[in-house]
Amino acid sequence: MDEIGQKLREARLEKGYTLDDLQQITKIQKRYLIAIEEGHFDALPGDFYVRAFIKQYAQVVGLDAEALMEQYQQDIPEVKPENVVPNPEDSPTRTANKPQSRGARLRRFLPQIIIALVAVVIIAVVYGSTIISQRSNDSTSDIPVSKSSTKDDSDSIASSKKSSRKQASRKRSAQSSSKQTTSSSSSKTVAKGSSKQRATSSGSKFKISKPSISGSTQNFTLSHFPKSGNKVVLKASSGSAWVSVSVAGTTTWQGTLDSGKSHTVRLASGTTSFTVSTGNAPATTVKINGKKAAIKSSTSVVQTLTFAPKNSSAE
Numbered sequence: 447m448d449e450i451g452q453k454l455r456e457a458r459l460e461k462g463y464t465l466d467d468l469q470q471i472t473k474i475q476k477r478y479l480i481a482i483e484e485g486h487f488d489a490l491p492g493d494f495y496v497r498a499f500i501k502q503y504a505q506v507v508g509l510d511a512e513a514l515m516e517q518y519q520q521d522i523p524e525v526k527p528e529n530v531v532p533n534p535e536d537s538p539t540r541t542a543n544k545p546q547s548r549g550a551r552l553r554r555f556l557p558q559i560i561i562a563l564v565a566v567v568i569i570a571v572v573y574g575s576t577i578i579s580q581r582s583n584d585s586t587s588d589i590p591v592s593k594s595s596t597k598d599d600s601d602s603i604a605s606s607k608k609s610s611r612k613q614a615s616r617k618r619s620a621q622s623s624s625k626q627t628t629s630s631s632s633s634k635t636v637a638k639g640s641s642k643q644r645a646t647s648s649g650s651k652f653k654i655s656k657p658s659i660s661g662s663t664q665n666f667t668l669s670h671f672p673k674s675g676n677k678v679v680l681k682a683s684s685g686s687a688w689v690s691v692s693v694a695g696t697t698t699w700q701g702t703l704d705s706g707k708s709h710t711v712r713l714a715s716g717t718t719s720f721t722v723s724t725g726n727a728p729a730t731t732v733k734i735n736g737k738k739a740a741i742k743s744s745t746s747v748v749q750t751l752t753f754a755p756k757n758s759s760a761e
Contacts, residue, residue: 450500450518451483457507472502473662473723473750479503485521491688491702491725493523498725502662502747568613654737654753663750666739671755674715679733680722681708687726693717705729719754 458468469476478499481489487496497515500522504511515522652671657664680689682703690700691711699711713720724730727743732751743749 450514450521451485453514453518454500454503454507454509455483457504457509461507463507468503468506471506472499473748474499474502487523492686494686495688495725496523498748505747564613564616571609571613652735652737654734654739656740657742657751659742662747663752664742666751666753668734668753668755671718672735676713676717676735678711678713678720678722679708679731680711681731681733682706682726682729683731685726685729687724687730689725689730690723691720692723693720719752722751722753724749724751 458465463471465476465479468474468479472479478490478495481487482496482499482503487493490496490499501511501515504514651669653669655667655669657666659665678691680691680703682689682705685705686702688700688702689709691698693713699709701709703709722732725748727741727747727749730741732739732741734753739751739753741749741751
């Protein structure tokens with residue numbers, strides 16, 4: 447067992463703390479606490495967190511952290527830059543509105559075209575019938591017409607009138623169908639716009655309170671927190687930072703972010719509260735649905751940030 451680890455373990459036992467107690471106080475995972483006591487520093491997320499976790503461990507068990515770090519500095523690894531695979535922020539997919547094709551425009555105007563054609567046919571039939579009737583009358587005054595010819599003309603006129611009635615009926619049906627389609631489309635558009643307006647109004651009311659601080663824990667209250675579609679954006683702004691996100695006591699993501707890198711965690715529908723832990727709070731930025739949380743910390747001690755809606759307790 448490493449000497450600094452032995453000293454920390456003895457101080458913990460004198461305080462009467464178990465590893466589970468220490469994990470609850472510091473929010474450092476139990477496997478990391480065991481690795482510190484046994485001197486297995488390579489099991490921690492990085493050299494930066496070896497120093498940060500040892501410092502926090504010493505403070506909790508009543509040791510002078512700075513003096514301890516100075517005494518055993520040869521056993522503690524120096525902070526080295528780590529090659530961490532960046533976790534790029536998910537880019538929301540945007541769907542572009544494609545211009546309507548000629549075929550789509552033609553289908554849209556098809557009912558009007560049909561009505562216009564029907565009207566032209568009716569006019570042509572009526573006009574033709576009138577011309578035929580006039581010529582027939584003129585012929586009868588000069589030339590004797592046989593019974594057979596008269597019957598044929600009558601049948602032709604009757605057929606023309608019948609065709610005209612059918613065409614008029616089709617025109618009325620087409621106009622009625624076009625009005626119903628237009629009415630239905632307008633109703634759907636109004637309903638869709640109203641729904642979208644309600645969703646936008648709800649999202650604009652969302653707020654994050656200033657934190658109430660208790661030791662290394664900062665509690666935030668969420669007002670008008672949506673039931674679904676929520677996302678948390680984590681970013682390391684002025685240095686690397688180890689960050690983890692947990693929901694209902696289960697870690698959903700953890701990793702080390704290089705300076706300037708970010709990662710997005712999308713919360714499952716129905717999530718009411720969650721916790722963010724960070725080993726470098728001054729360099730960590732947390733945004734929820736685009737709203738930034740006002741983190742209050744100027745030390746590298748691991749901070750626990752709890753987020754919960756009004757009248758709801760965090761994990």
